[in-house]
Amino acid sequence: MPALRGLSSAVARGVAGFPFDLGTSIGALEIGVIVALFLSGMVSVQAWQYFNRSERDHILVKSIVAVAWCLDVGHSIVICHTIYTVTVTQYGHPELLIQPPITLDISILMSGFIGPLEQGWFTYRLWKLTHSPSLPLFCAILTLTRFIGIIGLSVFALGRPNLPDYTAKAGWLIEFILLISAILDATLVLSLCYYLSSWHLDKSRVLHKIVTQIMTWTIETGLLTIFGTLGCLITFLTMKDNFVYVAFFVVIPKLFTNSLLLSLNARQGYTEIIFRKNSGASAAFSQVQIEMAHLQSGMSAATSPSISLPLDTYTSSRLTVQDPTLGNHLSVDGYNTNWMSLRESKLDEKN
Template sequence: MAFVRDTTIGALEIGVLVATFLFGVTCAQVLRYFRDSTKDPRWVKILVAAVWFLDLSHAVASCHYLYTTTISQYGHPELLLVPPLSFDFIILINGLIGALEETWFIRRLYTFSKNVWISGLCGVLAFARFSFTMTITIISFQLLPLPVFIENWWWLTAGTVIIGAITDVSIVSSLCHYLWRWRRAECRRITKLIDRVILCAIETSFFTSLVAVLLLVCFLTMPTNFIWIGIYMLLPRVFANSLLFSLNFRESLSQAFGATLSNPEAGLTRRNSLYGIDSQPVVMNDIW
């Protein structure tokens, strides 16, 4: 691997700095969640706390990785070929945060659609991504040089990113499909609410998928530099903020459509003609 500062430690530094900024966004979203969502079940609050703790651990590991490569190993570019142990923990944390985020959205999909097959398929894809990531973690703890890892296991990394992107798109497209069918059967006020939810789903999926695609392209076309590693630093931040944004988005909907959401008799129901189930009131947590 030829040593070029801009595409090695430069790309890594930019990735860590942007990821650190996004960690600040994560902290702000966590504070907002615990301030506004006091009525959420305890397990949801534990989920948010776990995501924040994992994101904090990722920030610490990222800073250690950057410090090691730019300070401790200064003047020894050959040491860049073997990432420090902190990079292995970054991979592990990435897999854990991604699994929590995808599990949350799959649960939302099943709660809303009651479709076992689609939710199950998304669950299988999410489990495959998690399994691939854990396999990469185990391999990385062997402290293999990057060229050796890329030569022998590039397909595993590429497969993980591809499966992750497919999972995200499958979840959001399925959710939007059911929301759109439901939208056609509701009153005008409810259609505005559903439009907001659909837009939120597309936005969260867009950013996670965009980062995944950029990571895949850079890894396949430039595996010998650190640009893909810099982008990889952003992936868990995007996962965490997508989850927290969806949770906090409920409060915004409640403020904008409070009367409709808080009143089960306001006409917000699932229609059996669309879903094959009994008509029943739908509350905010069923939507998002």
């Protein structure tokens, strides 16, 4: 068993000054790839659900989802090639880990395109919510900064430096990118929740339920990427001489894509909340008019005071639902668009 004896010898002496350990090198990378592939399966399922439920979405939104799914598949292919190379092709030669396969460098480049899709989408939602350019512009600048940083990091990695040179010369850029990403995700989550919670919706149970649900989904999807990014940053700062941070890095793009698709597919729940039984409502007719604003426009279609929410609908016709326990009629006008403003008005009770 010369290969195993050579492997044991390499483990004992380390690899080019790096303390080599199977668990924190190849083992960590394998775990990261397994988790990433599991999340990639979730991405494919969500993409299938999206294209089956939102055929009337704007072509731009459909294109974003299609590009995100294609990038996710490509990312899965290159990380699978990476783990195959280090566990099969390079078996018995751990010293070769000092220069990872080029497909790992390509995965860095692909992650640079995946992240801005999710962060740009939530930045756009923030702009539609606030109608103020200052905070969305700040988030857009951070998104662009992260994208440029990833491109620069990818170019350096494709130059095929060894790991000691890579961490020594580009370590500051890795830390900067991860820090910027965490700050951006936290800013988006906190800002969206702040503006949603700033409305006084005590008299509108329907809107209150919708806003509460949006805030919950925003926090949940935002925490996915925040925790992943912070995990990568902490492990890079504390364990640069192994592959634990690489395991986080291959998972982060999957978290971005899942977060994007979760936010899109969750829109179906908004319309479900509208028709849910509201036990505290009065016995009066309540009409909820969903007036659409086109994707390119940030203005509400309502002329009276209204609440602009980043909601979407799948319906294309008028629906009237009667709650048999209350005798109330709930009318909803649905149109083909991606953003809408919600207005609730009380009507006189009719016999």
